[in-house]
Amino acid sequence: MNPNTTADPLDDESRGVLDDTASVATAGIGALDGTAQISVVLPPADEDDLAGDDAVIDGELEEDAVPAASLRPSAVRPEVEARSAAADAAAPRPARPEVPAAKRIGDLSESARESADLLTPDRLLDPGRRSRPEPEGTWSHLVYRLTGRRLNLGDGRRARERKALTARIGAPIPGGARFVPVLSRKGGVGKTTVTALLGMALADARDDRVIAVDANPDRGTLADRVARPQEARSVRDLVRRRGEIDGYRDMSALVARDATRLDVLASDADPRAAEAFSDSDYREVADIAAHYYSLVLTDTGTGIVHSVMSATLDLADQIVVVSGLSVDEARLASETLTWLETNGYAAQARDAVVVLNQSTPGTPLVRVGELETHFATRGRRVVRMPYDPQIAAGGTIVFAGLQPGTRAAARELAAVLVEGLRAEAAA
Structure with a gap:
């Protein structure tokens, strides 16, 4: 080296740093302004091999970083490298969620290939972000x-x-359409009201379709309790036009719908009708409804031995029995369960949900706790439906306008029903 020549401070060769070499055991050590420098060459690796779990990138330790072949020789100061290694060793590593390990397609057999359902949020999304x-x-x-x-x-x-x-x-219910009749041996206990409230609570929380069918063989009032268009059709219209139903659009033209998305199929309101809605009519309506709805509620009308009841009970997956808060209403509700047990529907009676409906204001004259104790021995669950002035007025029921306690009771009834249907499907 010419002593008269001014050395370039950036020229590594003039500061004694050894040339890079392809040997894995070779390292160059030199001095630059009193600071040691190290140059290390890693051995060449196959492209598909990984360089272990750890790699140094920009002075930080990172897991599963890059293949060894992509690393290049670099000069790192020993004191910096030592501090970085010590800090990385002391720092706790965050726990990783257990997710399915990804493999190359070429290493998987046909049966072991990953399907799209393995691309879950838990696997792909960073929990911290x-x-x-x-x-x-x-x-x-x-x-x-x-x-x-x-x-x-x-x-x-x-x-x-x-x-x-x-x-x-909103829990999913396996299988096809499920049928839920609402029964009572006595009129005036709020069976139609309970049908409407149950349907609204279900439709408001679920993603599938829910319909309430007014199967009263005479003039039912279920559609009157739900917002309906001026020219709403009836069960009779559906029976007459069954051959014209070619999709949900055709079906929706025959039903009323409220703000919760509950569909209601009204009973025949024509006083000139010569024949009442019959058992065979209900079976045809049920067959059509099963194609477009997941849950079919049925307001069965007054009594339990009329012509539609046989088909209603034959198709029933769960039963709801309504009782008023008086001695005679409670006895008739209990006798309803006895009738079911002695007429071939004992299993449905044991799984029945009993609703104690309070239709008048104030404190009931009967001991409601005693009624709950009695019906708990007869059915699966007992739900109390409190008095609500909007319902007592007899007009259209607006679910969002009900008192909070009424909405909560209707939603609890819906949850109990869904849990029963899910348990029945799993059995």
Whole structure:
């Protein structure tokens, strides 16, 4: 080297750093302004091989980073490398969720190839980067807004309970259409009201279709309790036009629908009708409804021995029995269960849901707790339906306008029904 020549400070060769070499055991050590430099060459590797679990990228330890063949020789100061290794060794590593291990298609047999359902959010999304939905509840929402959306305490107690109840109602029911008749041996106990409330609670929370059929052989009032178009059709119209039904659009033209998406098929309101709605008529309606609806509720009308009841009970997957809060109404409801047990429907009677419907304001004259105890020995569950002035008025029922306790009772009834249907499907 010419002593009169000014050395380039960036020229590594002038500072004694050894040339790179292809040998795996070769390393160059030199000095640059009093600082040691190391140059290491890793052995060549096959493209498909991984360089182990760890690799140094930009001075940080990263797992499963890159294949060894993509790493290039680099100069790293020993003191920096030592500090980085010590810090990485001391820092705790975050736990990884257990997800299916991915494999190359060429290494998999035909039966072991991954299907699309393995691409789940738990596998693909980084838990630390998921955004939580805006919380519901007065206190938690206030904290969320005051902290600029940075502190999310989650939903309040009432919101959590409401969402849990919605999940119970919306749970999937395996199999085809399910039929649920609502029964009573006595008129005036609120059977039609319970049918409407149950249907609204189901339709409001579920993604599939729900229909309520007014199978009263005389003039039923189910459609009058639900918002309906001026020219709503009836069960009789569906029977007459059964050959013209070629899809849900044709079916929807014959039903009424309210804000919860509950469809209602009205009873025949024509007083000139010579024949009442019969057993065979109901079977035809049920057969058509089963093609377009997952849940078919049936308001069976007054009594239990009329002509439609045989077909209704033969198709029943679950039964709802309604009782008023008086001595004679409670006895007739209990006798309804006895009739079912002695006429070939003992299993449906044991799984029945009994609704204690309060249709008048104030404190009932009977001991409601005693009624609950009695019917708990006869059926699967007992649900209390409280008095609601909107229902007592006798007009159209608006589900969102009901008192909170009434909506909660209707939703609990819907959840109990869905749980029974799911248990029956699993048996």
